[in-house]
Amino acid sequence: MDAAALNDPRLMTLIEVSFGMVPRGSSFYTVAPKEPKQLRCTPKFGNTLDFLLDLGFRFRTEERTKALANEFVAKLTEVCWDKCITGSIGSSFSRSETACLSNCAKRYAELKMLTMQKLTRVCYGEVERPFSSKQPQQSSTPMKMKQSPVPLKATPISMALPVPQHVYETSDEDYEPFTNKKKATLQKPTKRTRQVGNSDAGNIKHRFTRRSLNKDLASCPSTSDGPSESVEVIMMMFDSLRRRILQLDEKEDACRRADLKAGTLMMQNGWRINNRKIIGSVPGVEIGDIFFFRIEMCIVGLHAPAMAGIDYISAKHLGKDESLAVSIISSGGYEKDDNDTDVLVYTGQGGNSRHKEKHDQKLERGNLALMNSMKKKNLIRVVRSAQDPFCNSSKIYIYDGLYQIEDSWMDKAKNGFSVFKYKLRREPGQPHGISVWRMTEKWKQNPATRDNVILRDISSKVENLPVCLVNDLYDGFFKKNDVDDEEGPSYFNYITGVKYSRSLSNMKPVQSCNCPGVCLPGDANCSCVQLNGGDLPYSSLGLLAKHVPMLYECSSICQCSQNCRNRVSQKGVYLNFEVFWTGDRGWGLRCWDPICAGTFICEYAGHVIDEMHTNMDDKEHEYAFQTSRFDDKVLKWNLGAELLEEVTGNVTTESLKKLPIVISAKDSGNVARFLNHSCSPNLLWQPVQYDHGDDSYPHIMFFAMKHIPPMTELTYDYGTRGTPPGIKDEFPNACNLKPCLCGSTNCRGSF
Template sequence: MEQGTTSNSVPAAEPIDKSRILDIKPMRCLVPVFPSANGMSASGAPQPSPFACVPPSGPFPPGVAPFYPFLAPNDSGRRTEQTPFGFTQPISPVPLNSFRTPMSNGDTGRTRRTTRIVVEDDGYSDQSDQFDFSVHVNDVEDTSTARKRGRPSRKTRRHAQQGEPHAEVDYEPILHGFLESFKLTEIDMFKKADGDKDLVGRILLVYDLFRRKMTQIEEMKDPSPGSARRPDLKSGTMLMTKGVRTNQTKRVGNVPGIEVGDIFFFRMELCVVGLHSPSMAGIDYMSVKLSTDDEPIAVSIVSSGGYDDEGDDGDVLIYTGQGGVQRRDGQMFDQKLERGNLALEKSLHRANEVRVIRGVKDTWTTGKIYVYDGLYKIQESWAEKNKSGCNVFKYKLVRIPGQPEAYALWKSIQQWKDGISSRTGVILPDLTSGAESQPVSLVNDVDDEKGPAYFTYISTLKNPKPCEMPSPSFSCHCHGGCQPGDSNCSCIQGNGGFLPYNALGVLLTYKALVHECGPSCPCPPNCRNRLSQAGLKVRLEVFKTKNRGWGLRSWDPIRGGCFICEYAGEVIDASRSDEFGIDSEDNYIFDASRNYQPLEKVPADNDDSAKVPFPLVISAKNNGNVARFMNHSCSPNVFWQPVVREGHNGAFYHIAFFAIRHIPPMQELTFDYGMVRSDKTEQMRKKCLCGSLNCRGYFY
């Protein structure tokens, strides 16, 4: 068809004078127009919305599809359909809150970091739909962000100003070593989307070990107090980027592999095991197709003090919805019935179960400990003004009966500590008679037995014998205490250039031998490198078990890697085994020469990863401490670590016990007694009653 033969043709354009200088002002911003409920724009007079801003996680209007990385593919690579109420829905492969969400700044339209954040003590916010991940990551994200902009990162500039060389650490090999050790490769993970207790435990252990190793490395690079480091966020992000997570499908009800009462010290731990998928937001919800439309329903909430929640009653929680804040400039915003708030309202009418995670104050830090308190149902909701004058939504959740105690147990323990109520079955308020800085209760609420056989309580080794070290001993000169990054500290050099413990008393990496400061070192008793010498840090109790004699447990929650106690007793020669009853039924013996199942090592520590048994035998039959009451388990939550304290008179070995993983209050503390190297194994074999899934059926 020739040009100009139809009315739809385009007229010929006039010639352009390229010599003219055009005065064109750039468009400074685009202000998005959000569609209202009636389909009109929310910017002024009724008119059709020019476009709709769809949240990346949906719901999506007709004609709009989800996009990567917010699309969670199933095995066939296609998008999983929305599922009916009560079933499951895939979770995004990367936490939504790790992405920045631009916000409109009034009429200017500039994007900025929002100030609408209620920051909790642990640095997280319950209303993080508008959360900027880089606010909390700081130097972790600053390096990559600056590199993209073509300028040095803040951390690089700081090191340059200090005249120090800046060395980037490649954490990928370290993480890969952990994943291989614990059989958590990407292929294995994608084959099993839903977890079990074993898989959940392995993922949490890898996360914690990797986070602790990263903490140790970052602290050595920049030991200055207050320097911004968030290895908890970075390690969790790296794991989930590799697909190392479980229970990736959202569901109503309990999550496989997680028990009521389990505790978590970081919000990222909730994400990697699928208990609560948003890394920041307090309400987790999913969409279900109940009719022609999709409706959101809540699956879990985190109540951790960001709002005025009321939860003194162990079975009732008054939860405040998302939003409704007073900004620093004085502007106030009411909560809206949308997203998480709408999901809670729908769950009220649908009467579905909601998982509740309670945040309780950590006495050792300014952060929180997260306790899975089980399933609740929303009983009623209403609106009221909060302390700032904002209109907020309130939801009353009531705990479903018949579940194990969790948050209520924490409240009871606190009342014991405060003297408000007394512990049932107490025989002695302090078994140690003041020998420890923390009292140890002796409790029997099972039968009429009045206590174990008499012994003398001592807090450390009796008659220790010095051992020769392969290299001569050098005492440190740290009068104020050993500090991370001090290359002149001989004790740090003995530990491979790192301090083995953090300031909370957590062992950062597993080694064949930890070198602590000895009697010749001038550092004070509270030096970080004298951890096992400072006595008990948690409140323990010796209690009567139902079928395994006396056992040991803690009133306090225990972090993974946290020091618990040393094994105190009398050091004996193996040749005197008959005298001390090593082969008898009622002995209290620790034998370091046994074969023990080693914990997986950090790849950087492979030079001494094999724990070589050494001839240290300790009898606690007549003289001992709380460690003598720790029972055997084939799936223990405690492991022992050899510690050496060097001095001018030689080196002295000690045995220190640390938590393998996070241990909730009142959970029995157990370790693996190991396998004997003797021709008397058959006579020494005892029936194991640990009850774990991996029980061997016997121990020695």
């Protein structure tokens, strides 16, 4: 590398930030440099590709590579300017693309290669940026940085979604045949004190230690709750904690792993069930249930170890001479036949540690427990894993039911060492588990393979993805619809939004923000952030963090781009829906995709009617949304986050405003008109504003209340409008009770 290149202030700033010589946030334009003649880039840093080429990086001439080079350097620049949080570059580029971008020719100096690799690792969040002794002490008042004369075009947090990391055991079952690599172990994060940006407060230290539970949290789950309700409450509590921790971490640019922090809080406060290891089914956990984090399986008692793939009861606890296996987690890399969902070939654990010399597996611990279980013929819970269709680097875990070990043998692994193999067969007569997953994956790849289809797309290409109409039933097993002559629902006009009875121009104008690029967490200058209580309502993955009385998204007059994360519900539906015949409850809605809690489902589309002037017949009531009191489960959906709050809001149903609107989808609507009622729903509705400022007439958006497996009917609680005392006199047209057929154990009998 020549002297002129080393003197370039842009490269030197990247080097200094990487090695901790200057604090991140330092501007390239603190001192106006004299541009070296050898470089073809302008002082405004306009052509990053030419800048890289002049430094000796030789990229291929394809357009994709050029675009990657520009975006990559812009992303590094954002991190150095503190415009982007550490780790946000993670999913913008694949590892192979990043390696291609950061490789140098051999003839260039080692310093340049080391610098770019260091920067890449810092931006990925793999290493912590070291602080040099030369670095000035940061005051409690945030330092004002000089603004760049050219706005950055790279997309920070909203598009560069951080890659969720999961905990994986170090055994041969972690081998992934597509990459021939082992999952990286997670290093214990170092505790650090971070200063909140755009805040007058001093250093805020977040230490997730045990906290006393408030009275609301201490009351649930109660001993009167059934097993399913207890598991649901625990899972809801965990995910509420995780989403809130993630929201705070993104706001303060803290380290990730919100799932482990939430799990630690749950364990410290005793928020777990089924603590005692048992053989066979776990109360409250159903076959087909899905988990997005391994710690979730720990707190419900499905699989206790946070790392190991084999869970077993030791001989000491059994009071016998032999240990027995109770559950295993399969990575899916060693199954005998992908089409045979009833047989699993599982590889034992051990012998492949990254910190010790590799060796043959030994008949001890989990391997010995599996061998003993084969002899005793006890049932073993099997959890299968599959790739998350919305995040290539993460897994989803599916409880597939009970298996028995039929056979065991020694085999040679690809590394040449001996491993144990166990053949397990699924117990007959159980509901479908992984087979449903594989079936829906086949449908998504080729929708023509879906049987019993009446219409391939009832939206007529209005939605982002087709919505098929089918006439078969599914209650754990598929069966043909008894009503063979059912041709479909009554005719309606498919629309994707709401139609107001009066013009939007006559409504109160909406506020707007002036954020360049996208809205960032914790930005005190963003009016949209302030409208939402100082937090962005969605995580970087687009998940709803908390249920709030009113959620404010960015509007069309906001200066931020369409890639801003605060525009989730405006972008439409991105799930594979199908409308199906339920039998006694008419037409219903379900999804081919696995749905994570907090995921946006759809908007309730139709004509907005003022409730005070409602005069609907019975048929119109069937396809109408009318706001009612929030169900207790909606309130509990937020309670987990209360563990992190010093002062709780004590939100009750009385404090939530009842909205004076009715949305009729009889003549015009979308998939939401097929959402049936359930007293134990899996969806919640959230009022959202983005196109006008009248909070009495918001958009009604549906979000997942919990993890929803594929082919599960989507439902929400219609409420009990008209039944409480005093409501009938106020809204006489709303008191049309109907018998409830949801079949829930907590069914109220009517809605």
